[in-house]
Amino acid sequence: MASSNSLPTSTPVQIHAQNVLMKFQKNTLFRVDELNFKQGDVIYLQGDNGSGKSTLMKILAGLIKPTEGVILDQGFTPKPWWQTDSLLGKAVYLHQHPYLFDGSVKYNLTYALNQLKLTPSERSSRIKQAINMAQLNDLLSHHASDLSGGERQRLAIARAWITQPKLLMLDEPISNMDKHSQRLVLAMINQLKQDGTGLLISSHQTCGLTALCQQHWHIKQRTIHTSMHVPTVETVHQTNTTELHYGTTN
Numbered sequence: 001m002a003s004s005n006s007l008p009t010s011t012p013v014q015i016h017a018q019n020v021l022m023k024f025q026k027n028t029l030f031r032v033d034e035l036n037f038k039q040g041d042v043i044y045l046q047g048d049n050g051s052g053k054s055t056l057m058k059i060l061a062g063l064i065k066p067t068e069g070v071i072l073d074q075g076f077t078p079k080p081w082w083q084t085d086s087l088l089g090k091a092v093y094l095h096q097h098p099y100l101f102d103g104s105v106k107y108n109l110t111y112a113l114n115q116l117k118l119t120p121s122e123r124s125s126r127i128k129q130a131i132n133m134a135q136l137n138d139l140l141s142h143h144a145s146d147l148s149g150g151e152r153q154r155l156a157i158a159r160a161w162i163t164q165p166k167l168l169m170l171d172e173p174i175s176n177m178d179k180h181s182q183r184l185v186l187a188m189i190n191q192l193k194q195d196g197t198g199l200l201i202s203s204h205q206t207c208g209l210t211a212l213c214q215q216h217w218h219i220k221q222r223t224i225h226t227s228m229h230v231p232t233v234e235t236v237h238q239t240n241t242t243e244l245h246y247g248t249t250n
């Protein structure tokens with residue numbers, strides 16, 4: 001991997017949250033004693049609407065600060081002394097409605113590569129692979145703002161895949177997508193998993209994405225519960241009809 005976060009050693013990169021409390025005004029959103037998100041993890045983040053899934057991801061990405069607690073990172077290449085070594089850019093957060101650059105699909109894909117040191121052939125092979133995986137061939141010259149929701153999400157994930165982040169957080173990556181786009185996005189997420197990218201995925205749809213995950217974080221009653229057991233659609237069905245409803249909405 002050639003990203004600026006590349007490690008010469010086998011130390012897995014990780015983000016560690018300790019004694020976190022998140023409040024908006026006086027209202028507690030959630031609290032958690034400890035969370036660990038590292039390279040190779042594939043975590044399913046579950047929670048009702050408004051429980052704080054996006055907020056948790058933004059905290060781990062360094063985009064917002066928790067009310068209390070600390071977020072530590074480990075294993076990343078230290079930044080040079082003249083740059084602030086903040087959490088930003090370490091665990092990449094992909095918003096449900098992703099931000100795209102003002103330009104064509106091709107521009108969005110190639111721009112991401114400018115920050116990496118690659119040979120021209122590596123560069124062109126990575127772009128080709130991303131285009132094929134996300135099936136963006138016919139859309140390359142289209143302006144990003146003309147894409148449908150599903151196409152935007154495919155482009156955003158392809159762009160993230162190109163830069164090969166060590167830790168990637170995907171916020172509802174397949175919500176409001178047709179089956180074709182869902183299948184493509186699942187294949188892309190699976191590829192990221194094979195590449196060893198740490199993935200934290202929030203979703204209301206438990207089936208395809210759940211099957212890829214090996215850990216479960218559940219925001220319930222303002223607490224984040226962690227487990228190595230990922231619920232299947234069936235177990236959600238049998239144990240809690242409210243959760244089944246949650247699983248089929250949005």
Ligand SMILES: Nc1ncnc2c1ncn2[C@@H]1O[C@H](COP(=O)(O)OP(=O)(O)OP(=O)(O)O)[C@@H](O)[C@H]1O
Nearest residue numbers: 024025029047048049050051052053054055056172
């Ligand atoms: N900056 C903010 N100021 C005040 N309240 C906020 C702010 N950001 C989020 N909230 C509130 O925090 C709660 C959690 O929001 P968040 O978007 O994290 O939930 P979520 O679990 O991702 O929801 P959804 O499943 O609907 O996307 C919501 O009630 C939201 O209104």
